[in-house]
Amino acid sequence: MSKKQLIIEAALELFAKQGFEATSVQQITDHCGISKGAFYLSFKSKDELIFSLIDHFMMQITSDIDHIVRESQNEDLLLRFYFSVYQTFQRHSDFAKVLMIEQSQTLNKDLFLKMQTYEKLIDNMILTMLSRLYGEAIEQTKYDLLYCVKGFMNMYSHLFIFHHIPLDLELLAQSLVEKTNVLARNMNSPFISADLYQIVKQPLTEEISQEKLLGIIVQKVAELEDSVEKESLDLLRGQVLHPSLPPAIVKGLLENIRQHPHCKWVAYLLRGYFEKAGLL
Amino acid sequence: MSKKQLIIEAALELFAKQGFEATSVQQITDHCGISKGAFYLSFKSKDELIFSLIDHFMMQITSDIDHIVRESQNEDLLLRFYFSVYQTFQRHSDFAKVLMIEQSQTLNKDLFLKMQTYEKLIDNMILTMLSRLYGEAIEQTKYDLLYCVKGFMNMYSHLFIFHHIPLDLELLAQSLVEKTNVLARNMNSPFISADLYQIVKQPLTEEISQEKLLGIIVQKVAELEDSVEKESLDLLRGQVLHPSLPPAIVKGLLENIRQHPHCKWVAYLLRGYFEKAGLL
């Protein structure tokens, strides 16, 4: 085992017990029998360690899930998915605990972005899986289904992250497969629309690019029937390209489209965009 | 506003941004324009602050939920429950964030116990609500339903804890009501049995008392048909009261009952108990 790996393993154990902040480099080096100086031969800083640690495990985990989703037949796909996820949680329960404790890390921006990248990957795998399983039927509800699946993963993992109880993972997976099927086949009132999902998945701090914004607008315009909303949105598209209207008009146009349930998010995006650009 | 409240508000803001550990007392006092000394007139220590902070908000939140569950008619109970929960998350989004970041706090034992107390309260309210709504029909699945409800609460709260997006909470609540109904009426393969739930809810570090253990065993013995398992369990009950059998036999008896699906938890508890007592 390389020195890096040795340190990562030792650090993981301590982080799971005490958290990242509360664990000192000295403790880590003591715990794996090397000197403090040696630590800094492997890692530039304590921060680099947590980054490496997260990469180390998240790469394993995401590739595991990817493999399952790619290689399984439809009939046992979902079961194998849940089983594999919980097996991974069990195998790397310390890491799962660290992820829980240090959850999402809004604190450190870089770390947050890294985690978001992995989460997006996993989201996409789950979405692929759901589409393969249920097809067109869940087109409207797939993002809600995604959230439900992730909610299950999260909640049930508490069972073995915080308690060391031997669990029948096969049974657990079966139980969650049933829940997922029940929801997929009976849910009719989704909450998370495609564009809400897109917004939420946008990197937190990164502003939306003009290009992307225009893309979303054009798509929405195409969807809409002829109406005040459609006309307003089209005018706003023009304003994004060549700002010429006074703030009052822009504000009014935004108010027009905000009423339409399908346009709420575009309105939200546009308001943010114009505000940043000093046009509101 | 009292000085204590002033400090709590300021601290909350900083904790939400940086986390508890990473926020110094100096930063807090700077942020609310008082001296470091003045802080220690209101709180004995930094720890006491986080305790007060959690009490301050959790008391509000739990009593809100309790009120809803007590006062609502069955037909709009669930809707009002979800609506109120998310309204609270929105109103106290900083606190929700702190709870997320500092989640469950396995680190500090006292804090963990405090949170577990509140969580138990909320669990019981949700269970009461579910039983009132669905009655006997969910007797077998109620703990799974509880986990699903909590999973929804958790997952969907990400939408506004990490993004400041205006959401239609009424619609969100409706959507979750449907999901809950769908699950309650169609789920047949629960995973969380009454005794598994009991174990998980047991204070983490606290060992099980002999008394409690005997109570569980007696109950199980009463449930079982005459069988090897029943006899084994009864012998083990004797061993708890008056240890006399050699480890090998105890181990064998444990193995006997571990096979029976209803006895897995008792077996788990007994193994832990005998190990602690040096009888295994």
Add this chain to the structure above:
DNA sequence: TATAATAATGACCAGTTAGTCATTTGTCAA
């Protein structure tokens, strides 16, 4: 106004931290 009582301050303390670097130890070819 004078006095007592209370509230607030911030320099200070002892302890801990991440990170550095002159020095020692180990390794291996000549």
Add this chain to the structure above:
DNA sequence: TTGACAAATGACTAACTGGTCATTATTATA
């Protein structure tokens, strides 16, 4: 055995921590 190079060490630094307390400012009372 020697010497050159790499690996590893741990005492050290500067910064920061939670918490204290002699001192000062403010308020209430007489």
